Structure formats: structure tokens, C-alpha cells
Amino acid sequence: MPIELPNAESLLARLVDQIRPNVSERTALVGIHTGGAWLAERLHRLLGIKAALGTIDVSFYRDDFGSRGLHPRPQRSDIPFDVESADIIIVDDVLYTGRTTRAALNELFDYGRPGRVDLAVLCDRHGRELPIGARYCAFTLPQPLPASRSLRLSRDATGTLSLRLIDA
Template sequence: MTIELPNVETLIDTLAERVAMLVEQEQPERCCLVGIHQGGAWLANLLQERLGLAGEPGAVDIAFYRDDLDRAGLQAQVRPTRMPLDIDNQVVILIDDILYTGRTIRAALNEIFDYGRPAAVRLAVLLERPGRELPISADVCGGSIELPPRQRVKLRGPAPLHLVIEEARE
């Protein structure tokens, strides 16, 4: 069975439109974008520019917060976390590429709260698929896809951004 991947540019356009509405609803001066390394950070940079938001978006690396270190080990490349100066009482719009089990988002929330106490955290993802293991859902999403359990979709990039399907390692 061949699965047709959605067009990345269309997904990004939809996501940008929905994040813009979310920022407007939450008041732009109260919002900051924070992307999860790696794909979410690429998207946060792109959205920051498209939406004309001041400053740079934050980026979190969840390597030390993963709940599968005993199985997968520490990632070979740990990237620095970069947060806006003060996230206390801000609305953090957390950006990720693919929402699947929810475990990456849980790890990112742990990292974010090490830097302060936001007024709220909203989740924006490029693509979501069924299979949550935790009660986490996106506030805004560019699109959705269904895949067999042994496959996963990944965002590759940064230039150009494109989606690929891989066989899951277990």
C-alpha cells in the first residue's frame, strides 16, 4: 500500500494561518514561539518570520527529558536549548513537526517549565496521526495522516523541508 504524503508547503501555509489566529487571540505581545529540535525548531523559525513576530523563537532539545533513555540511549547530538528571555506569564506556543504518541511533547513541557512558569502553553503541529499514549492534543494543526503502526512520518530539511515515511525501529 502506497501512502501519498501531503504537500509540505500547503501544510505550512495552513499551520501559519492557524498560528496567526492563535497569536491574535492570545495577544501578540504575550506570545512567544518555541520549537522542539529539530523539525519543530525549523518550523518555529519559519513561522516567526512569516508572522512578523519580533525577536527569535526559542528552541528546546528534549534529549535529557526522554522517557526512553534506557532503551534508545542518549542521542548522539544534543543541541542547546534557547528560550526567550522571560517566559513567566507568557503564552508559549510550542511548535513540533509530528504529533504521534505525545511523549515528545511531555518531554518538551518538562524542559519549558525548567525555565519559568508560562501563563499557558499552546501546541501547534505540522502534522498529527492517531496513536496517542498520553492525553495530549494539538491546539492547531496543519493536517493529519494515518499510517500503519510500523511506519512513521518524519520532517526532513531544513532546505527544502520535505516529508518522508520510514519504517519504525523497535
């Protein structure tokens, strides 16, 4: 049965509504490369966040490094604000096993001790393998996706976001 995917732009608007009541002076965003970084960029603007936008590439913290090796093109992580005591929202496109979030948390703590950390995702596809949940989630798939399928965010030349299903 084909799965109906919602419009990513409407999901983004929903995410903004969810996060907005909790934004404070101490709020900072960190987007996970690549989809999460695109989202975080938009959220940062739409929510008018004061702290500079952070991005993180978890390649160096992945738990499958031993079996899969290094990602061929890791990006530079960039945390341009003081992590110490900041209220950080980690932003990712899709929440699946939770392993990427775990890696991002580990990396973040190497920069300092945040005051609190939340997770915001566009889409939850089920299949958690770690005790991790998103405080902000715009959409949860009605049923889990099979492991052979991958859900990805893409961005076109105009900057418009969309969700795509890919057969891995």
C-alpha cells in the same frame, strides 16, 4: 496501499492561517529539534513574532532514557525570552505518542511558569499514549501509521520543507 503525503509547504501556510488570529504581544515560539525548529523558524518570520525564537532539545527529558540511553548528539536548548507569563506555542513536525510534547513541557517549566502553552504541529499521525492534543494542526493522516513506519520532515539546500515516510 501507498499513502499520499501532502506538500509540507502548503501545510505550513495552513498552519500560519490557523495561528495568526491568536498571535499577541505575549506570543513566543519554541521549536523542538530538529524538524520543529525548522518549522518554528519559518513560522516566526511569517507571523512576525516579536519575542526571540526558542529551540528545545528534549533528549535530557525523554522517558525512554532508561531503556535507550542518551541521544548521541543532543543539541543545546535555547530559550532567549522570559518564560514567566509568556504565551508559548510549542512547534513540532509530527504528533505521534505525545511523549516528546510531554518532555518539552517538562523542560519548558524548568525555565519558569508560562502564562499558557499551546501545541502546533504540521501533521498528526495518530497513536497517542498520553492525554495530549494539538491546538493547531495542519493535517491529520486519514488512518494511523503502523509503528514500523516513521514520518519525518526534511529540509533541502534551498530551505524547502517536505514530509517523508521512512521504514524504521
